[in-house]
Structures are given as structure tokens and as C-alpha cells.
Amino acid sequence: MKTIFEEHEAGRGTEYLPSRKVDLGAYLPAGEIRSELALPELSEVQAVRHFTGLSRRNYGVDTGFYPLGSCTMKYNPKINEDTARLPGFAQLHPYQPEETVQGALQMMWELQRDLGEITGMDAVSLQPAAGAHGELTGILIVRAYHESRRDAGRTQVIVPDSAHGTNPATAAMAGFEVVHVPSDERGGVDVDALRQLASEKTAALMLTNPNTLGVFDERITEIAEIIHAAGGLLYYDGANLNAVLGHSRPGDMGFDIVHLNLHKTFSTPHGGGGPGAGPVGVKAHLRDFLPMPIVTNENGHFHLSYDLKNSIGQMRSFYGNFGVLVRAYTYIRALGGEGLREVADDAVLNANYVLSLIKDHFDVPFDRIPKHEFVVAPPEDLVRQQGVKTLDIAKRLLDFDYHPPTVYFPLIVHEAMMIEPTETETKETLKGFADTLNRIVDEGRENPEYVKTAPHNTVVGRLDEARAVKEPKLLERLGG
């Protein structure tokens, strides 16, 4: 497809604003006024066709099954899109006086309360803009907490070797040294190793539960005791909360701080890579460290409160990705507590169902009851003898109109494929996907070259990523 720069033709633009001539020289020093502005001009119809064309070269949850592990690609209800666009939400300026935004503030206050109930936390900030941003907020709270106690020697954050890459990156951004704890043979935290690592230097442990292997760490209470006894805090990465909604709460597992991904668990769209939202919840003893402002309720009057004496400060402009918050609130009101528990039930049921259908065709590194997702690898003979790898299977799935699972993560499983079906898929979809995976394994043995050169039915074939680095072309300019 052409780019907007290739579509450009001077004079094609449409008028969207009054064409009144403005003499900028009357207002600005001549030397400050820009003369060149090399932007493309397209007619409205050209632009509409261009972006419609781009959309057709994309694959979303509305296109088909998207079992991308760790990302919870569930269906995004359309009512959410309507409510977020109501003028009383979408057309609010963030600096409007409080008395003119009571509906918005009430929604936020209720969402803070509901997320607190769902996670077992006492106070919630809606400000963080994404999961990784929530993590940074949480770990800066860890830092501020220890500083407030003049406990300066706590320089280490412990992270499991199965963790998301954001965990160590976040700890480093907050100024901590990262210490890795290995996993045990059951896929959980190696508790003996953790005991050795926990010390007066420990600021926090970051944990996902169920973890990135999709298994619930049964020894979580023991883990919490070890960290707390050492004087550290326990941080919950909420990436996998979908698995335990209504069944178990991080607050009851012993966690002190939680971040949520509203774009995973609470059905807000992923947007092709954002916007998300990453609210952070804390136990009562950490409330004062939350970023500001938070929304308070005084007898039905809602306020933006800047009254937190140990606050880490502000994490972004204003109050959060408000439009995303409206969507998550809509979802929670639609489902209610019972509906949320059913989400976890079916997310776990679906994952177990798919696993049961493919486990004879794939290697299963941890023989456990998975929760909402699980990790498998292609059979060893296929990889070794035929040279068919996880990446090849993923690419071949594209030919059958499936989005592949997350591949090569977690790092502790060789040739990992991480499959998360989510709760919104039918039995037939799941069965069809499982059958296709099995078929590709068979095909890999019979005709490995065909699998290794997949995809065959997409708008472009496998792209040369090395060339993108060696001969970088990161943008286009008008006139080439």
C-alpha cells in the first residue's frame, strides 16, 4: 500500500476550518514564523480509503481468535465505546472546576472502590497510564515507603526468572538493583532460594500469580511471610488477574501493592498498543504514598484530593487515562461480582480445554492444572529433526486466520508458546484452534519446508528484521 506521503498531491486538501486570512506577522516576530511545512495533502476520500485500507491489513479480536498469552485479548464490548464517547465524559476539560465534573468524579470514586474490593486493597490510584506505568508507580511507592522509615539499605528488588521484562526494567527505573530468584521444578518460586536471597537489603519482591507459566503459586503465603519477615514489601503484577477474579484476591494472598491492567482484565481495547490503564492499589499503611490526586467522597460531593502527605508525587498529567476508566467501569457494572467470577471460571476452563486437546502433540513442561493460560513447546523431534520451531508454527497459524500465541516467553522454557484463550471464546473456536495446532505439528513432520516458509496467505511474507536494523528507514519525507 502507498503511504500518505506517496498519496500526496499539492492542493488536494479539504477545508475543515474557516478560511479567514490571518496575518501572523501582526502577532509574532518575523524570525519566529515557519515558512516550510512539508506535510502530505490528501482529499478526504483518499484519506478515508487510505486508513480503511490500513485497517484491512490488521488483525484484531473482532477479526478472529487471539490467544496471545499474558495479554488477555478478550472481546471488547461495544457499549464501552459508546459510553466513553458520551459528551459528559469525552468533552470535559481536565481543569474544569470540581462542581462541573461531579459525574466524572463519582465514576472514578466508584471505580477506585470497586477495584479495591476486587483486589483486596484499601486504596487505589487511577493515574497510571499502562501496566508498566503502574509497576513504576508501585515500585516508587516501595522506595518512598522505605525512605520514610529511614531504611536506606534496601537496595534490591527480587524478581522471578519467569517474570515479564517490565518487572526488572521497572525496578531499575526506580533505582533498585535487580536480583533474580529461580523457579522450582513445579514452576513456582524456589522458596529455599528465596529464603537465601531475602535480607535487610530486600526492598520488595515482584510477583505475578498465577505466574507467566499460568500456574498458581501455592506457596504464596509462605513467600509473603519470608519477604515481610525480611522487612520487604510484596508487589503484585496484575497481568494475570483474569484467572482468579472473585476466587482469590492479591490482598488476601499477602500482597501490599497491586497494579491492574484494565486493558487485559477489564475488557478495554488494546488499541494496537495502547492506550491502556494501570491503576495501583495499596494496603492502608501505604495509602499516603499513592500518586496524587485521588478522588474522595464527602457526603456525596466528590473531590480531587491532593492531601497525601508522603505521596510519590505525580506520575503523569491529570488523573489517568480517563476514557479507558469509563470503559472499565462500564464493564464492571455490566458484569457485577458474579459475572466477574464467571469470567475467571471460563477463562480457566477454556485454557484447560485447549491444553487437553493438544497435550499429546506438544511438550508440556509443567504438569499442573493451568489457570487462564499455559505454556507448551513443540515436540523435541520436530524441532531437532525437522528444524520446525515455535516461530514456524506461529507463522503457519497466520495462514489459518489465527493470531499466534505469545512465543519465546517465558524465557525459562525453551521454544515456549504461551496460550491464553480468554473466557469469551466458544467451544467450537477453541476446538478449531487446537485441531489446527495439531495439524501443523503433523504437517511439520510431513512437509517441514512448507511450515518453515510460512506464512503463505498474508499480505506480506516473513519480513527481514535484520535489514530493518542494518539499513534503517524509520520515516519518510515528502518528495522522498
Next chain:
Amino acid sequence: MRFTPHTEEDRREMLRQIGASSVDELFSDLPAAVRLDRPLNLPDGLPESEVARLLSSLAARDFDMGKYVSFLGGGAYDRYVPSVVGEMLRRSEFYTAYTPYQPEISQGTLQAIFEFQSLIAALTGLDIAQASLYDGATAVAEAAMLAWGQTGRERIVVARSVDPQYRAVLRTYAHGRGLEVVELPLRDGRAAAEDIAGAAEGAACVIVQHPNFFGLLEDVDSLVKATHDKGALYIAVADPISLAVLRPPGAYGADVAVGEAQGLGIAASFGGPYLGFMAARQTYLRRLPGRIVGETADKDGNRGYVLTFQTREQHIRREKATSNICTNQGLMALAATIYTTLLGPDGLRQAASLSIEGAHRLGDGIGGTQGVDLAFSGPYAFEVALRGKASVKDVQAAMLKAGMLGPLDLERFYPELPGHMLLSVTEKRTTEEIAKLLDVLQGVEA
């Protein structure tokens, strides 16, 4: 309302296949101590018609900018958004996709980001741009981290005339890395090159917004020179709408440009989601945070786009990554790309020019009012900073009574500016609305 499709028969069959007797059995490995033994204490679920009613009634309590005429700005703007933008954003192939990890089926998102990077580079006059950041404030903080990584220096200098929320977020991020933040004082509402000489000794960067938070034009040439004299990076903060008519950061010597692109077709939406951007000179490519899209080809030579230079990023580099960011503001970058494509150079210039003209109509009219005065001297655009003889609260109340929103109380952020306030004008404000505002200001008692 449920989005779980299984019938009881489906569940039975699936459990039979799994070899479990019940769904609860699949949760049997959760220790009793951590199980929730009661239902979640949340309102009952509702059918869609009731959800719609509930949300509409909440939204109806708000005074939105469709009904009230907004003169609020300061980093978020009520600009005209062509219908095409909203229509295209609802193409669900865009919004129900995730980060383009599988490029063969994500060429739409990838090409749109590539075009976004190209537009941002053109607007800022710089060599490269990345795929987006959360907002203007975090973009400023990330730029400071880039400068620290580049120079190894632990002092960050920021002009006090930079958006106060950007400075607040910068302080939060800087504290994490243990960096010191030093502010350049206000000199008649601006930064002064003389102040850089002392403050920027051993600094990684100097951060200046232009036009600044008060709408004033900074003396960028002298500020850039003073910054480079100290071996620090110059980080320009700019509203992309302003770059349609003002000399861009690349032309006046900035090393990095960041800012908030909400003005490019994104709803004010009570503060988010917005769109941070970052552009830089080529030298800093490997220090950029977040996603970058590049062009390449498949084996048959078909052009395609991929995420590239990923060795900077958290999923590869883990604790050594340039930032922890992964999810960014993809859909907002798409909105900005569509908006900028529709308006083109003439439309973008017109949006900026009409806004500046409106701000000056307001500023010129202020002279004739009793209650307020222009706060600072010198050229300005987009925003008008006022000093009140009347209290800010009285002005706010009088405007609200007349069906208008504004002004922003500056004392909230600047204790040294009591009684100061900020009004903003976009291309949406008509001559009549501005005249009416002047009438209201005229009527406020000093």
C-alpha cells in the same frame, strides 16, 4: 450482561474432555487461606440497556464543552476534530488489535505508526521519532532520562515556565533514578539564558517549553546556545499545533523535542488518554524509549514494516532497557496521524493561526477591562496569562454563569503569582464568544 458464551452442556463436555468433575476442581490448587469465601461486594450486573442508562445519567451531571464555551487550555485543548477521525478510530481492526508482534497481520498498525513517526519528524524538524509515549509529562521525564543516559550527568535543569504538571512528573521520575532537578526562575514569565550559566554546570540537559505554559515565546536561540556551552542537551517541549507556524526545534538547535499531541484530533476526555511524542537527532536513536517502527521487505521484495531496534526495550534488555514502557498510546497516535493527514499543511497552519489571532483579540481587549490585566510583556500565542485585581474565583464564577469555562488559577502551581490566571483560545472560539468573554471580564468587580 455476560460475554461468556458457554451453555451448561458446553461446560459439561469440556470438563469431560479435560477429565475434571467441575470447574471448581480446576481451582483446587488455590490454598484455602487465600480463597475468597464470599461473593465480591459489587453492585449486581446489569443488562446493556440499564448500563447505558446508568452511564448516561452520570455523564449528564457534567458540564461538557459541547454545552459550555471553553477558554481552558494549559496543556489540553478544545479543538475541532473532523468527523473522519472518530469514524476511522472505530474500525475495530485497529482498536481490538494489540502491539504488532506479528508483522504479517499487523501492517495496518505498523504503517500508521511509521507515518506518525514521519509526521512528528516533519513537524519538529528533527531526524527521527518514536512510536509514542503516555503523554506530554512522561515524554518530558523520558527525555530527561535519555539525557542522563547519554551524558552520565545527574543534574536535570528545567525552566519554571514549563507546564507545572510536566515538572511534577519529571521530579517523580528523577527521584527514582536519584537525579537532581534544578529550576530556572521566571523572568517576566520566561526563562533567561543568564540563569543557565550557573544552573547547567554539570547538567545532562536543559528543558524549555516554547511557547511556554503562559503562552509566551521563549528566546530559544540564546537558551540553546547557553545550554550547549555547558555541554548539556537541549530538550524542547512543544505543542505540535504550534509547530505548524513556529520555527521548529530542529531549526533552532534542539537535540530532542517532546510534547503533548492531544491537540491533533484527540478528545479532551478529562485528561486522558492523550499522546506523548519524542523526536531527536539521529545520534540518539539507540537511546529512545519505547517502540520504533522501521521499513523493510519480505523475501519477495514486498515492502513491509516491523518493530525495530528492539534491543533497547524491556522484553529484550530487561533491567538494562532504556525505559520499562511497552504499551503506549497506539490508537492515539493513529488519531493524530489521521487528523494531520486530513488537515494537511494549510489546515494545520489555519488551526494555529486562528488560535493565535483569537488569543490576541482577547489579549488586546483586556486593556479595556477593569478587573484584569495582562500578566507579562512580550510576544505570546495560544494562551493569555492575566493578573487579576478581581479574585480568580470571582472570574470563574462570572464565566460559568455566562456559560463559559475558565480561567485556570495559576497560583495553584505558582505561589509567587497570586491572583494570576490563564485563559486559552483555540480555532473553535468565535469572534462573538471572545467579545462576550471580554464583556464578562469587564463586569467582574475589581
